[in-house]
Amino acid sequence: MKQVVAAPAVAPSATGLLQTVRPITGDDAHWQSGFSFAPNGCLPATIGNPQCDTDLTVSAEDLPAVVDFTPYLVIVSGHCTSLLSSSGSELGARVRAAVELEQGSQIENELWRGDVAQAESFPNLYLAGGSSVFENLTPSADDAIPGMYALSALQAGLARCNGGARGMIHAARQTVTMWQSMQLLRREGNAILDLYDNFVIAGAGYDGSDPDGDVDDTGGTQWAYATGIVDVRLSDVFSVPGLDQMAAALDRGRNDFMWTAQRFAAAVWDGCCHVGARVNVCETCCDPDALGS
Secondary structure, three states: OOOOOOOOOOOOOOOOOHOOOOOOEOOOOOOOOOEEEOOOOOOOOOOOOOOOOOOOOOOOOOOOOOOOEOOOEEEEEEEOOOOOHHHHHHHHHHHHHHHHHHHHEEEEEEHHHHHHHHHHOOOOOOOOOOOOOEEEEEOOOOOOHHHHHHHHHHHHHHHHHHHHHEEEEEHHHHHHHHHOOOOOOOOOOOEEEEEOOOEEEEEOOOOOOOOOOOOOOOOOOEEEEOOOEEEEOOOOOEEEOOOHHHHHHEEEOOOOOEEEEEEEEEEEOOOEEEEEEEEEOOOOOOOOOOOOO
């Protein structure tokens, strides 16, 4: 008879979105049905002359629009035979553990592509979508910016909005590896940082797709985006049915147990900054003609 042993260890990514930020966890805020907030940034400042003899008239900007967000569920389901008396409770624990392992890439993918937001008409911001402030830094549709200069363009885009506040640069791992090979990034613990201390998120769920959701199948180009700081919210993990309800988890027709583990999640930034660029991951040198200069 074969001996059952512990499975090889599986650890979440050390440098993803959830490892860079500190998720707001728990159910005490009751935000799962949806939430909104008024951004702290977005309003530009001006310089005035205190010695001016005439009244200085400054046109008032509209206050930033309230950001609305509808959370979604990260879901893992599994079933196994009921022939072993311990299989039901063991399955429930394994499914809950799988949520912890899989949630990072799933949340990153939704933040990038917004597939659930689009399918369900949620108001959520997502990276590969043209928000009201989105700025495409790519010179033309047929061009891609060489690696080093794509990073600098994203950095400049962040510097132009929100008073140059610290932000996040989101890119697929192939792009981030290229930047790191050029010694443009550094690690501090679980965080990847650029020269200006912007967080660089190399999400396992980021696919490099463009604002239309398309991926360059040749692998020669990938899109990268820059935003303000992203907040992540996670509810407690809950099981359906509960782990103490083995009878409810038993499917007598199939003669097996089935459990689903879920948690509500949200990943959102304030919407004040949103820039993107198509990156040439095969070229690192600058061609001035390609940049329109």
